Amino acid sequence: MNAESAETLLRCFRPGQTAEGRMQKAVKFAEQDSELRKKFDEQMAFDQQIIDVIHYITPPENLREKLTGLSAQPRAEKKGLRRQMVNPAMLTAIMGVICLLGVIGFVVKERMEKFAGREDVEGLLGTAAKMSGAEFERIATTPEQLGDWLLMGNYEGYESPPELAGMPVVGWRVFYYDKGRRVAQAAIDKHELLLYEFHANDFGVQLPDDSGWVLLTKDAWVGALRQHQDHCVLLAFLGSKSDMHEFLKTLPKK
Amino acid sequence: MSSYGDGGLQTALIPSAALAEFYRFALLLTGNAKSAEQVMAETLVEVEGQLSQFRNETSRQAWLATHIRERCLKNNASAPPAAPRLVRDDSETGEPAVLKIEAFLLAQRFHMLPEPERSALALFYLEFFSVEEIAELLKMDTDLLSDTLGAARQLLQESLRGMRGESAP
Secondary structure, eight states: OOHHHHHHHHTTOOTTOOOOHHHHHHHHHHHHOHHHHHHHHHHHHHHHHHHHHHTTOOOOTTHHHHHHHHHHHHHHHHHHHHHHHHOHHHHHHHHHHHHHHHHHHHHHHHHHHTOBTHHHHHHHHHGGGGOOSTTSEEEEEOGGGOHHHHHHTTOOOOOOOGGGTTOOEEEEEEEEETTTEEEEEEEETTTTEEEEEEEHHHHTOBOOTTOOOEEEEETTEEEEEEEETTEEEEEEEESOHHHHHHHHHHSOOO | OOTTOTTSOGGGGSOHHHHHHHHHHHHHHHSSHHHHHHHHHHHHHHTTTTGGGOOSHHHHHHHHHHHHHHHHHHHHHHSOOOOOOOOOOOGGGSSOHHHHHHHHHHHHHHHTSOTTHHHHHHHHHHTOSOHHHHHHHTTOOHHHHHHHHHHHHHHHHHHHHHHHHHHOO
16 A cells, blocks of 8 residues: 555545544554645544534424425425326317317418419419510519509509519519409519519409418419418419428518 | 325435434535425425335435435526525524534535535535445545545635635624
8 A cells, every 4th residue: 555545545534433444554554654644634633623513503303394394385286287297187188179279270271272262373373384584574673663664554553572672673564364354473583583463352362461471383383472451472483382482481571 | 104194205214313414415515504405305205205115224315315416406506606694593502603603604615615526525524325335326436536525625625714714804
């Protein structure tokens, strides 16, 4: 045994402890090593002082009762929650609510997807495939500046989609779709996007007001439609619904 | 069933001396009496029903000490060490009040030690477990425990020296 190993052992020596085995050897080693002995004596004196003080700490006389009282409230809450979660009635109720929410979600989704006027809007989307680009009047402006041009083309009540503000418009036209329904259209020089705007009443479209975009496809084209009062905005480009989802994410919030 | 009836805790399984030691342990780790009591109560609720599964008294106490320690550390994480303050005046028991106060101030100084030094020294001073048991409880070997105890003593000494300095006029 050397001074280092003796010191390692002696750090774990408690005052009043009977030294046995290796600890006894360490104590004997310390008795013959003045430096280690000094350290050990100081350690023992310090430990004894602290132990004395610690043992002066007396728990409250009614500790058991206090602990029971303190535990009563959290215990009741904890058990209550646990029990409720595994209670068959509670589980059934939770399942019922989940089912109901599922049904409501399904109905809302169905209503959104099978909205009135959907076929006409899909037909309108289908016209994009037949376009060459020559149909447009060339222009360099932004969607919010299009109102006057469209008015000249006999489209009244244009409402610029705020999500497209500032985007470069390179062409515009007003055309008549099936049964003389007027449609405003603009070509946007971003994502080869086509912007359609028409009046909901003309197409019999009934979507919840400002309920967000509804996606629809026709041939290789994908469209995103939303309604605000009598104004319907349809964005379209060649691609899939997931492409449109990604594109819509890039648009600023209204 | 415990002596506290259906709604009571199984503290009856813990001897009074052990309960007092656990209280001191919780006090040294949390630094104040209120937190120590709260931690013990919460721990006993958590382990309720499992205490009786231990046939060996030492295993039961080691298991309980582990849970109390974990809860104390969690409590400390949410409530960082506060400046020393007196938390209880036990002078009515007839003991010298000054010594009581020193004991609680010591607990607060203990509370400010880092882990695992604080737990190691608290368990060592409480003489509750053997050195080998403390090492096992703290998941370290005895050599590392020895180093930890050495460092903890030094930190506590420095802290107590600082306390004397603070109380000096």
